[in-house]
Amino acid sequence: MFRSLATRGLAFLLLFPGLPAARALEAELPNESAANLSTLGRKPDWSELECYQASITHDEFVDLLEHVYATxxxxxxxxxxxxxxxxxxxxTRGTPEYFILHFAKSAADLPPIPRWWTAPNALPAATVAGAGALAGFHIALDPGHxxxxxxxxxxxWFKIGDAxxxxxxxxxxxxxxxxxxxxQSLGAKVSLLRDKAEPLTPYRPSDFEEIARQFLIRAGVSDPRENFDGPADPEREQTVGWQREMLFYRNSEIRRRASLVNFRLQPDLVLCL
Structure with missing residues (x-):
């Protein structure tokens, strides 16, 4: 059931990756959790899919669901x-509630899908190379880690000798x-998600102390250790210290970058390095 719910929520938000509802860029609350989605996940707002009514046919929906998102x-x-x-x-509890998505009658009836990026078939033909080849194109660069x-x-991080x-x-x-x-020399507008060796999330590992502990308890670790003995510790994943660090740099930081892309920058293309 856990996997089914997670797949359902993620799959349907990915089936329609268009224009998100307008809202301010917010940091996730460190102790907010949407059950069955993610430790720091938010409860899906299904109303965001209303603008996609009749934007996909029955056959296309089934094909994407069965061969891409829920294989x-x-x-x-x-x-x-x-x-x-x-x-x-x-x-899944109490009286069932449903979001209803109506299918388009045929491919010829599909309305324009709202999006902030330039669709590939709408890109101007590259007539010349060099300066101006990417004019009007907004590219976001995400320097990893x-x-x-x-x-x-x-x-x-690794070090060899005195180097x-x-x-x-x-x-x-x-x-x-x-x-x-x-x-930029080719005419593109370029945005860097980060321009220094600092996190974008306003939170730090200590902010995830309690949620890390509760996560381990729910996973069956009744009395988790506080800290771990370095990266070679075989039981590090069962410690509060390791989990809170993961929630910081892998979960919270990535969510913050995703929010920056989706709700503020809204580029045509994102390159994750």
């Missing part, structure tokens, strides 16, 4: 596909800056 099957009690609509269960003083926590340490987050940022110059 291992789905629960027909949660996703009830009918000839002219699909009913998606939004609750954090680097700097966070590199060891991320386990993206300076190699930190992956610093390398991705350097590559992003070089790439930004090249893309």
């Amino acid at each position: 291992h099957g789905y629960n027909p009690e949660l996703i009830k596909i009918e000839p002219d609509q699909v009913r998606i269960a939004t609750t 954090l680097g700097g003083s966070w590199a060891k926590m991320e386990e993206r 300076p340490p190699v930190q992956e987050g610093d390398m991705t940022l350097r590559v992003a800056r070089l790439l930004a110059e090249r893309l």
